[in-house]
Amino acid sequence: xxxxxxxxxxxxxxxxxxxxxxxxxxxxxxxxxxxxxxxxxxxxxxxxxxxxxxxxxxxxxxxxxxxxxxxxxxxxxxxxxxxxxxxxxxxxxxxxxxxxxxxxxxxxxxxxxxxxxxxxxxxxxxxxxxxxxxxxxxxxxxxxxxxxxxxxxxxxxxxxxxxxxxxxxxxxxxxxxxxxxxxxxxxxxxxxxxxxxxxxxxxxxxxxxxxxxxxxxxxxxxxxxxxxxxxxxxxxxxxxxxxxxxxxxxxxxxxxxxxxxxxxxxxxxxxxxxxxxxxxxxxxxxxxxxxxxxxxxxxxxxxxxxxxxxxxxxxxxxxxxxxxxxxxxxxx
Numbered sequence: 001x002x003x004x005x006x007x008x009x010x011x012x013x014x015x016x017x018x019x020x021x022x023x024x025x026x027x028x029x030x031x032x033x034x035x036x037x038x039x040x041x042x043x044x045x046x047x048x049x050x051x052x053x054x055x056x057x058x059x060x061x062x063x064x065x066x067x068x069x070x071x072x073x074x075x076x077x078x079x080x081x082x083x084x085x086x087x088x089x090x091x092x093x094x095x096x097x098x099x100x101x102x103x104x105x106x107x108x109x110x111x112x113x114x115x116x117x118x119x120x121x122x123x124x125x126x127x128x129x130x131x132x133x134x135x136x137x138x139x140x141x142x143x144x145x146x147x148x149x150x151x152x153x154x155x156x157x158x159x160x161x162x163x164x165x166x167x168x169x170x171x172x173x174x175x176x177x178x179x180x181x182x183x184x185x186x187x188x189x190x191x192x193x194x195x196x197x198x199x200x201x202x203x204x205x206x207x208x209x210x211x212x213x214x215x216x217x218x219x220x221x222x223x224x225x226x227x228x229x230x231x232x233x234x235x236x237x238x239x240x241x242x243x244x245x246x247x248x249x250x251x252x253x254x255x256x257x258x259x260x261x262x263x264x265x266x267x268x269x270x271x272x273x274x275x276x277x278x279x280x281x282x283x284x285x286x287x288x289x290x291x292x293x294x295x296x297x298x299x300x301x302x303x304x305x306x307x308x309x310x311x312x313x314x315x316x317x318x319x320x321x322x323x324x325x326x327x328x329x330x331x332x
Contacts, residue, residue, distance in 0.1 A: 038236050039085035039320045047087075047097075049080075051105070054124040055117075060105035061098040061125055062087070069094045069137040070331055073122055073152070075144035076112075076251030077203075077244040079104045082237070082317045089324035093331065096137075098125060100145075103247055112251045115144070115258055119151035126159050136161040138331040142316045144169050144252040147260075153270040154261060162271045164307075164330055165291075167284040167314055169256035174286045181256060184209050188249060199245035203228065206248065210281055227281055227314050234318060262294045273303060273330070277312030277319075284314065 047062035062080045070093045072083050080097040087095040101121055102111030110117065122139075126132035138161050141149025146168035153163040171177035187205040195201055207226030228248075230238040241248075265272075272295060274288040288306035296302045309326045312319045 036236055037081060037084055038234060039317075041085065041088045044088040047084075052125060052128050054128050055121050057101045057109040057111075057121065058107040059098055059101065059121060059125060061096060061129070063129065064088065064095045064097075065091060065093055067093045068135065068331065069096065069126075069131045070327065071096045071122065071126060071132075071137045071139045073118075073139065073141035073145040073149045074100065075142070075248070076100050076103055076118075076255075077241065077248035078143075078145065078317070079240075079244065082240060085320035086316070086324045086327070089320060090328060093328075094131065096125070096129065096131065100148075100251075102251055103244065112254060115147045115151045115255050116155070118148040118255075119155055122148060122152050123156045123159055132159040138327075139163045140166065140327050140330075141168070142166040143314060144255045147255055147258065150260065150265070150272065153272055154264045154268055157268065157270045160270055162273070162330060164273050164275055164327070166275045166309075166316060167277065167280060168274075168287065168291070169252070169284075170258070170260055170287050170291070171256045171283070172259055173290050174283070176283045176286055180210060180283055184253070188253070192249075199249050200242040202249050203241065203245035206253070210283075230315075231318060237315075237317060260291065260294070265291070265295050266297065273307060275307040275309060275326070277314060277316070278308050278310045279313040281314060 045064060047064045049060070049062040052059050052061055060080065062084075064087050070090060072087065072095065074083055074097075079099045083097045087097050099106040100118055101113060102108045126137055131137055136159060139149045139152060141147070141152075141164070143166070146165040147170065149163055150165050150168060153160050171181040184206050187209050188202045191198065191202050191205055204226070207228040210227035228241060230241065274291050274295075276284050276288050285306070292303065292306060296304070307326070307330075309319075309322055311322055316323045
């Protein structure tokens with residue numbers, strides 16, 4: 001089986017673990033299909049990409065540019081290619097993206113796993129790349145990757161400088177989050193009981209249960225938008241999301257059931273900031289504000305409100321321009 005066939009099978013969301021310690025024959029560290037990424041910048045510098053053996057698994061990582069280090073952490077259902085357009089727009093920085101443990105080109109040793117293990121992977125990746133030890137890295141984590149980024153900050157403050165946590169899915173932290181988690185869990189469990197292995201179908205239910213009413217919905221006849229649904233014209237992202245649906249269900253959803261160490265968050269000396277998108281589900285704003293309440297230290301300059309990125313929903317990959325500009329300002 002060559003790599004293109006392997007990706008095609010993964011897209012069916014029915015293939016069992018892709019590989020353990022060895023990549024499939026024809027492994028391409030830059031991926032042949034990345035030229036089809038709709039937000040890729042023509043002529044952008046190719047990444048320095050490859051596999052790294054660390055922390056009991058093999059991670060695919062990509063490094064772009066030179067300058068201060070920015071590590072971008074996505075959810076288990078996000079691979080490095082999905083963050084490529086954001087990374088390409090962050091010129092003047094050394095930008096690191098990677099496939100988390102269990103995702104596409106990385107191995108599945110020890111997967112599914114909790115956010116602590118993912119955070120240890122991120123720490124070991126920075127060390128393996130020779131980044132973060134002396135100058136420390138800025139970190140941007142989104143969704144379940146935001147939970148990992150926060151764990152990295154709390155567990156390894158010596159490796160990080162500024163950490164931005166975008167819409168972390170700590171659903172157990174608020175009443176609305178717990179209600180949403182209950183609805184999502186019930187729908188997913190029922191669907192998989194009736195349709196074993198239909199990860200893409202389960203993902204569609206997750207997106208639908210957490211649908212968002214967009215500002216123009218009432219003008220156009222009440223058209224709900226799924227939390228994870230790709231906007232019109234971004235079919236590439238929709239297909240890639242379906243290919244990673246199993247990772248969402250088996251990897252990301254359990255992480256959203258974790259609890260934050262509130263004492264560690266309150267006492268951490270790391271520069272931690274929470275952010276959300278103006279077009280996202282209100283539950284994430286409530287979670288961010290509760291985390292800020294826990295975080296704010298008496299007499300400190302800790303923000304009273306989360307940062308808001310205009311025009312961005314929960315899936316930051318759908319809006320690379322404003323997200324990259326926000327990260328640039330934050331890391332300047």
